[in-house]
Amino acid sequence: MSSSQPSTSSLNGIQAELRERWQALGGQERRALLLAAAVAGLFLFWILALQPAWRTINKAPDTLNRLDTQLQDMRGLAQESQELRGVSPVSTTQAIASLQSATDRLGNQGRISIQADRATLTLSNVSPDALKDWLSEARSAARARPMEAQLNRSNAGYSGTILLVFGGAP
Numbered sequence: 001m002s003s004s005q006p007s008t009s010s011l012n013g014i015q016a017e018l019r020e021r022w023q024a025l026g027g028q029e030r031r032a033l034l035l036a037a038a039v040a041g042l043f044l045f046w047i048l049a050l051q052p053a054w055r056t057i058n059k060a061p062d063t064l065n066r067l068d069t070q071l072q073d074m075r076g077l078a079q080e081s082q083e084l085r086g087v088s089p090v091s092t093t094q095a096i097a098s099l100q101s102a103t104d105r106l107g108n109q110g111r112i113s114i115q116a117d118r119a120t121l122t123l124s125n126v127s128p129d130a131l132k133d134w135l136s137e138a139r140s141a142a143r144a145r146p147m148e149a150q151l152n153r154s155n156a157g158y159s160g161t162i163l164l165v166f167g168g169a170p
Contacts, residue, residue: 090143092117095166098142102134109157110134119144119164125156135162142166 022030090098096114103112103121109130111122123131138144144166151160 084139084143087140087143090141090166092166095142095144099138099144099164099166102137102141106130106134117165118147119166121162121164123151123157123161124159125154126159127157131158138164 025033096119099112099114099119099121103110106123106126109124109126113120113122121134126134135146138146142164144164146162147165148163149160151158151162
């Protein structure tokens with residue numbers, strides 16, 4: 001037996017001493033100590049068991065709503081992806097015309113460069129909504145897919161380049 005563990009006889013001695021002190025207390029003192037122990041026990045039960053569960057229950061509706069919204073967004077994207085797979089391809093000439101038309105709406109904030117079946121869009125402080133609209137049009141009208149993007153966001157908008165492929169390119 002190691003010296004750091006109390007021996008059975010010393011535990012028995014402590015128990016006997018506590019029993020003597022308990023017997024020496026008056027009736028009111030005993031009730032007060034029992035009440036204090038009960039309050040401390042209830043407090044510990046609340047802190048360790050009930051409060052975390054209560055917090056989880058209170059947060060559950062918000063979490064479920066957020067997750068439901070994300071699920072609906074994902075389902076919408078999956079549906080859009082399925083629809084785009086079923087759409088017939090456009091000719092390279094039509095794709096280029098669509099990309100140039102979409103880029104013209106960006107004004108001096110966007111410039112497109114076409115090389116074979118690839119296009120590089122260079123952006124300068126384009127708003128997030130304008131970029132989203134441009135990408136949607138590039139995807140639906142030109143059937144172009146972004147392959148690489150190097151964008152920086154500032155207070156003025158997005159700047160950088162986006163490489164797209166169209167036609168039968170992988």
